[in-house]
Amino acid sequence: MTEDLRQDTLYQLDHVSKSYTRGKERVDIFTDLTMQIGRGEFIAIMGPSGSGKTTILNLLGGIDRPSAGEIAFKGQRIDNLGQGKLATWRAHNVGFIFQFYNLMPTLTAIENVELPLLLLKMSGKERRRRAETALDIVGIADRAGHKPRQLSGGQQQRVAIARAIVADPAVLMCDEPTGDLDRESANSVLETLQLLNTELGKTIVMVTHDPAAASFAKKELHLDKGRFVEREALA
Amino acid sequence: MFRQSLAVTLINLKSIPQRPGMSIATIISVALVVGVLLGFSAMANGFRATVQGTGSQDVAIFLRSGAQAELNSGLSRDEVRLIEEAPGLARDSGGEAIASAELYVIVDGTKRSSGTDANIPLRGVGEDAALLRQNFELVEGRMFAPGSNDLVVGRSVQREFSGFEMGEEIRLGNNNWQIVGVFSTGGTVFDSEIWADLGVIQNLYNRGSGVQTVRARLENPDAIERVRAYAENEPRLNLDVQAEQAYYASQAGATSDLIMYLGWPLSIAMAIGAFAGAWNTLYSSVDRRTREIATLRAIGFSGFPAFVGTMAEALMLSAIGGLVGAAAVYLLFNGVSASTLGGSFTQIVFSFAVTPSAIIAGIVMALVIGFLGGLVPAIRAARVPILAVHAD
Numbered sequence A: 001m002t003e004d005l006r007q008d009t010l011y012q013l014d015h016v017s018k019s020y021t022r023g024k025e026r027v028d029i030f031t032d033l034t035m036q037i038g039r040g041e042f043i044a045i046m047g048p049s050g051s052g053k054t055t056i057l058n059l060l061g062g063i064d065r066p067s068a069g070e071i072a073f074k075g076q077r078i079d080n081l082g083q084g085k086l087a088t089w090r091a092h093n094v095g096f097i098f099q100f101y102n103l104m105p106t107l108t109a110i111e112n113v114e115l116p117l118l119l120l121k122m123s124g125k126e127r128r129r130r131a132e133t134a135l136d137i138v139g140i141a142d143r144a145g146h147k148p149r150q151l152s153g154g155q156q157q158r159v160a161i162a163r164a165i166v167a168d169p170a171v172l173m174c175d176e177p178t179g180d181l182d183r184e185s186a187n188s189v190l191e192t193l194q195l196l197n198t199e200l201g202k203t204i205v206m207v208t209h210d211p212a213a214a215s216f217a218k219k220e221l222h223l224d225k226g227r228f229v230e231r232e233a234l235a
Numbered sequence B: 001m002f003r004q005s006l007a008v009t010l011i012n013l014k015s016i017p018q019r020p021g022m023s024i025a026t027i028i029s030v031a032l033v034v035g036v037l038l039g040f041s042a043m044a045n046g047f048r049a050t051v052q053g054t055g056s057q058d059v060a061i062f063l064r065s066g067a068q069a070e071l072n073s074g075l076s077r078d079e080v081r082l083i084e085e086a087p088g089l090a091r092d093s094g095g096e097a098i099a100s101a102e103l104y105v106i107v108d109g110t111k112r113s114s115g116t117d118a119n120i121p122l123r124g125v126g127e128d129a130a131l132l133r134q135n136f137e138l139v140e141g142r143m144f145a146p147g148s149n150d151l152v153v154g155r156s157v158q159r160e161f162s163g164f165e166m167g168e169e170i171r172l173g174n175n176n177w178q179i180v181g182v183f184s185t186g187g188t189v190f191d192s193e194i195w196a197d198l199g200v201i202q203n204l205y206n207r208g209s210g211v212q213t214v215r216a217r218l219e220n221p222d223a224i225e226r227v228r229a230y231a232e233n234e235p236r237l238n239l240d241v242q243a244e245q246a247y248y249a250s251q252a253g254a255t256s257d258l259i260m261y262l263g264w265p266l267s268i269a270m271a272i273g274a275f276a277g278a279w280n281t282l283y284s285s286v287d288r289r290t291r292e293i294a295t296l297r298a299i300g301f302s303g304f305p306a307f308v309g310t311m312a313e314a315l316m317l318s319a320i321g322g323l324v325g326a327a328a329v330y331l332l333f334n335g336v337s338a339s340t341l342g343g344s345f346t347q348i349v350f351s352f353a354v355t356p357s358a359i360i361a362g363i364v365m366a367l368v369i370g371f372l373g374g375l376v377p378a379i380r381a382a383r384v385p386i387l388a389v390h391a392d
């Protein structure tokens, strides 16, 4: 198991702090957090509500910045990138999966999946082809022409996963990806994530409340009072 | 950036049907603004076209100095004779000036459309009156016989008022008249008049030998200066001498300006309402799409496409409103005839004229409303915080 830790480092966090000011009060979510995330990991982050799980995911995904400290991705700092550069970095390196899918309701499944490709240099034909492939990978190619409201929650989340992987990012950030799904759909979504991790080598960071969901990950981190406690998955 | 903007614009436009009530309300409010603006300008344009088309350049009109309008003017028989001696006037083979001394009074007619009474000018004219109106044409019947109670009526009068059929007898005031002819002057103000023999009018309305105006043909348009110099140097004359065209242009200007003075504030007040409506609609559009916009930002889209998309939605709604308003006014009003008080408090019949430039002005106004109404919501869209991805 220790081989996992010696994998190439994907993320390096050094002395990262994050605090919010609420009124006059300053609330520290973490202070001085130092950690690594290796390539190919599948980490489940668990912890009580308000412990900062979403916050850490936001920092890793480059949609929020630390109050102090450094975050490096593949050796390059991302915490000090300007807005535009950070957006480009996200477009190339991160896929997001949200609890409520966040699909564009007026676009079909395949149009939703094509969205991230609009940010890359690519012909329309190539976009369509890659979107079809992504839908195929998550097993929902037959629903390509459906609008989100014509799909079940589990199917919508699959479309969202296809959108997250279509630009071939190294890492997927999932915030409660099964929080809105029944057990059966949840398991099948989690199996898909597992597959993306093992077969395609995607590094996955997944926040969840659900121990059963966390058991699909290779590693569980428990966040409490701004500290991570590691626990190797049994599965 | 273009591809991003295009994609977000399409997402935006496709989302319009999700807010049908507000979107339709915005379209209607913009349509009303454009409709009112176009309606008033069609009225002003139509009125101006009718009145301005009335005068000719080579007819001089003589009014008492300071009279402004025919109804306020008065000229004695001696003044008429002096006017007819003026140099620069065209003369017939017998050396007589081609001139018509005229006097008009106001009579009541009954409008066909509403059944209500309205004023019609009854003009007493000389024999040359027809020669002094370009495009004068007897459409039916004959001219009045001098000294008789014959009337010839303008085509618009016959169309808009009841009781003026050919051959009918009609009572105007205390007198009975016989309709003997219908004339047209090609859509000018005179089509809204009734003509009779000057002497008969003077007699029936106790005006002695006085008239209000003299119209006379000029040798050429430039001769107006010689005529004016003559009138100024003749101590027995105290006149305003104008080319007929200039006279009617100034009469038209005042009334069509008045129409627009009413029209503009009304459309601006409504435009403010439409602007508020567009703002509100777009604000709520951005509000409802906050999570979508944030999601696009998280994916890597910049804020600018969100601005463009929202602006496109605003402009789309207002452009549709503008077209609906313009089309409605065009279909309902263009060419429809109406009548209004002319410069001399009589009814002038004219047609609404919806001009291309007025339509363009209306559409531009619609787009300005859309732009202003969409501006703040679009800026808000561009500034949606990315962390709103987690909003529920």
Ligand SMILES: Nc1ncnc2c1ncn2[C@@H]1O[C@H](COP(=O)(O)OP(=O)(O)OP(=O)(O)O)[C@@H](O)[C@H]1O
Pocket (backbone or CB within 6 Å): A020, A021, A022, A029, A047, A048, A049, A050, A051, A052, A053, A054, A055, A056
């Ligand atoms: N923008 C913000 N401004 C102020 N406080 C914030 C902000 N975002 C998060 N917080 C606070 O930071 C703390 C951590 O929030 P975070 O969303 O990361 O928690 P979480 O572990 O994801 O909780 P949950 O399980 O409920 O999703 C919470 O106390 C939250 O109220």
Ligand SMILES: [Mg+2]
Pocket (backbone or CB within 6 Å): A053, A054, A055, A175
């Ligand atoms: Mg959370």
